[in-house]
Amino acid sequence: MKDLLTLRETAADDIRALLDTAEAFQEIIKRPVKKVPTLRGRAMITVFYENSTRTRTSFEMAAKIMSAEAINISVAQSSVTKGECLKDTMLTLQALKADCLVIRHSSSGAAQFAAERIGIPVVNAGDGRHEHPTQGLLDMLTIKQAKGRLDGLNVAIVGDITHSRVARSNIWGLTKLGANVRLVGPSTLMPPDADRLPVKVFNNLKEGIAGADVVNVLRLQLERMDKGLLPSIREYSRLFGISANSLKAADSDVIVLHPGPLNRGVEISAEVADSAASAIETQISNGVAVRMAVLYTLMGGAGAPTTEV
Amino acid sequence: MKLILSGGRVVDPSQNLDQIANLLIEDGRIVGITTEAQMAGFENAEILDVTGKIVCPGLIDIHVHLREPGFEYKEDIESGTRAAAAGGFTRVCCMPNTNPAIDTAAVVRQILERTEQVGSARVGPIGAATKAMQGDQLTEMADLKAAGAVAISDDAFPLQHSDTVRSVMEYCKMLGLAFMTHNEDKRLTEKGAMNEGYMATVMGVPGIPRVAEDIATARNIMLAQLTGCHLHLLHISTAGTVELLRQAKAAGAPVTGEACAHHWVLTDAACEGYNTDAKMNPPLRTPEDCAAVKAGIADGTIDCIVTDHAPHAEYEKEVEFDAAPFGILGLETSFPLVYSTLVIPGVLSLSEAIAKMTSVPAAVLNLGDKVGTLQTGADADVAVLDLDRAWTIDRDSVQSKSKNTPFHGMKVMGKAEFTIVGGRVIRI
Known part of the structure; x- marks a missing residue:
């Protein structure tokens, strides 16, 4: 799996594996000290072209629990408002050498568009009416x-x-x-x-x-x-x-x-x-576990999840 | 200047002709078709051996966008007519959605002058129905016609108000001009980017329902019946519009229609993966619509075949699907697609296919007796086609300035070898 763009195009076995991985991560979220070194040194960039509080926070928390850097690009503050096209934004982000891009966009297909132009894993955090x-x-x-x-x-x-x-x-x-x-x-x-x-x-x-x-x-x-x-x-x-x-x-x-x-x-x-x-409420806390599983699967490579502190 | 096209298979539907013969050209006119070995007066003529090739009237496309003036970064008259020549076309009619729009005699003259200077094919400008194509005030259509406009159209900005359509039709009728309509009820297509249906639902893309084309078509046919104006339906894409045209013709209404190859070769499945090169308006429809368009071509309901050649720069198409402009290239792929998907499978004979790309479109726009024919005295506008040429459509080797074709990678049969425009041989 390079990206997570849709569930339509994700194999049933991959969906099962992501759910199993998420269940394994749930235990970490319940700990008083929510921090594992699993993705230390990795960087996740989130670019949200639409407003979102819960999804963005959920991704950020998932990344931070696994010790990854979480960099948020707020569209209102970025060059997008100066008219930069999505392709150029993707090329710019690629040059930043992050390990994963999380994108939300009002256009259906925007996440796939991004994935085709950026060499790093892309997670679709919602594209138009298409998928989430x-x-x-x-x-x-x-x-x-x-x-x-x-x-x-x-x-x-x-x-x-x-x-x-x-x-x-x-x-x-x-x-x-x-x-x-x-x-x-x-x-x-x-x-x-x-x-x-x-x-x-x-x-x-x-x-x-x-x-x-x-x-x-x-x-x-x-x-x-x-x-x-x-x-x-x-x-x-x-x-x-x-x-x-x-x-x-x-x-x-x-x-x-x-x-x-x-x-x-x-x-x-x-x-x-x-x-x-x-x-x-369960959905919200499960959202963090699922996003940990997705980020781990896309950035962490093969092998069983490391859940030790 | 004398020229002989020697040994080719001359196919001229306007004369019911299909035979191996020599075509004689002198001073830009056809002077005869002969099977004689000796051709008196042509002893010193230039001879082009076209044995094994088709020699037919130069192809005519009455629906293209040349983008000049105003959008020369997409296409201009020089590149657009080169693309035309590469596709076997010797005459194209260009839509008025330029900047400024073709809404004054000055713009018509500018296009004709530019064609004189740099054209590889003849160009017939189509005038706008309303000023700046805004849908309000009528253009000075008599002026447009006097300057050389061959028809009036609202393509790209379909008129929404029936009273405006009626007035435009009254004027077209009075002036003897055809009114070519893009049939779309915009209230039903707001934000739409592809055919409404299963694919659009899965892709999460707002749809363009087929009924939006049919409703506008029905209204325009009724107004044509009221006014007596010759209505020409542009780029028919739905089974419903084919049937409306069939019924209108049966009722004797003054209506003609056209279709583009993409509307019978491709379906909305081509949009999968958010392929903006498969985005045009009207959009790619369903297999049932493709079959209906083909049936309409076969039974003569649809009069002629056009391209709706609509170049857009690569950077304009390399964007989110909903943000991409509508339109695809057509001139260089039209004949190969017609030959490969209609003639070889037996939907049309070669002669019928050539008629729908020569004499019939000439008649639809009343372009004159000497156009779309190889009759003696006609303009020496000729296409030489190689039916045995198997090739693969390649977006990176087109004459157009733009590359937006959904047919990239498709294997086809048939290609234009060269054209002759007014006696001048054009090899691209």
């Missing part, structure tokens, strides 16, 4: 640990599928490891030809989450109304919002995921977000 593979992996790890398996589970992804890179990474990753994926949302937020993906498509929440083991709730971008894709937040919430009441259709042991940040009272009720069924 580390989010997909952390969702999978969270589900696997809560349910003990992925194979045969029914996972409903609810909300704005069209614009969601989280949904796409979940679809490919989960189905590769044997889960059944359903997409649930209004027709205006369901991508064209969604039924040709390895999923079942539902426009009715109750039917879509009936008996589901997992409900992964997507954030609703509130500006979707302005584009005429939704009549109102109120109606969306009534039809597709995950509340204690609507969740009754799911399996009694259902867990609820959300990639954050939450719109409480819109796509998810505060009651559900704070309930025992919510795995949202």
Whole structure:
């Protein structure tokens, strides 16, 4: 594995290996002194063309726990605002001789574009509506640990599928490891030809989450109304919002995921977000473990993870 | 100046001709086609032996972008007509989305003068429908025509308002000009960068739905029926638009249409990997659309074959997929693709294919009796084609200034050997 750009193009065995590695790293995160020398002397550069707090912080923490240098390039302060094209930015970063690039960009395909032009491993931290593979992996790890398996589970992804890179990474990753994926949302937020993906498509929440083991709730971008894709937040919430009441259709042991940040009272009720069924906090800590596994796999080379202090 | 093209297979659909013969040229005009060994008056003529080659009217492409004036870093009249000549074309009609746009007689004259100076093919400028292609005020179309514009178009900036389309059509009708429309309802294609469908969904790229082309086509056909204007549908890419054109013709509407090779050879699968050289508008569609375009060509619904040659500099294409400009090269690959994907598989006969690249486009734009034919008295615009030439399309050995072709690496049959423009032999 040179890069992690998509889960669609990552082999099932590589996904399993990344999840196993992440589980091994979870123990380190729980230690009072969170520091191992695994990646000492290595440098990770993060370039975020879109705002993000949690993903960027998560990568930075993952790198620092493993003693790698974490260098953040903030686009607002960089030459990008002077009109530098992505290709030139990549050539500049290549010359800096870092060991890994983590990139987030508003254009689908930007991470692949970067990987084709920079000689170091690239991690896609979200490209347009395309993929967000580390989010997909952390969702999978969270589900696997809560349910003990992925194979045969029914996972409903609810909300704005069209614009969601989280949904796409979940679809490919989960189905590769044997889960059944359903997409649930209004027709205006369901991508064209969604039924040709390895999923079942539902426009009715109750039917879509009936008996589901997992409900992964997507954030609703509130500006979707302005584009005429939704009549109102109120109606969306009534039809597709995950509340204690609507969740009754799911399996009694259902867990609820959300990639954050939450719109409480819109796509998810505060009651559900704070309930025992919510795995949202676990997702965040699993995000660090998954990103440690990814950085280790791409920068650390072969061999079992070194977890000794 | 006398010239004999000797021993070639002369294919001239305008005369229903397909035979081994000698083509005689004198002072820039065709003076005869003969199988006689002795040609009186041509004893001292220059002889070019073209045995084994096809001799046909010079190919005509009524839809190209030469980028001059304004975008000479992408292409200019010199390089664009060299690319044309390399592809067997002796005449191209260039779209008005230059800078300034071809919206005044002065720009038309400038292009024609420039072609005189540096052209390797004839150029017919196409005038803009509205000033600066802004979609508001009509251009002075009578002036444009008097200066030499061969048609009017809204290509690249499709008119959205039906009242404007109607006015443009009334004027075109009055002046005897065809109105060539890029058919796209922009409200349905906002941010779209490739065909709407499974590939776009997987790639996370906003889509351009096929229905956006069909809706605009239907409206434009209705307005053509209302006004009596000759409507020419540019770069037809969908099964729906092929069917609309078929029905319109059956109803007797004054409508013609064209297709580009990429719209029947490639599908949106070519965009995989965010290949910006497979990004154009209308976009690559589905296998069903490719089949419908081919069927439309075969049954005559689609009148002619064009390229929509649209050069862009490498640095403009080497960007994020959504940021890349629409458009690909076409002039140097058009005939080989037509021959390899339509003639060899038997969709069209060689004569039918050549007609769709010579006499038919000449008739569509009413370019005159002496254009697109080898009849005696016609302009000596000739293409000599080698059908047996197997070669691989290579983006690094093109005459165009730009390299944006999705056909790089494709093995094809057939290539232009040389052209003759007004009696002048052009070898690239």
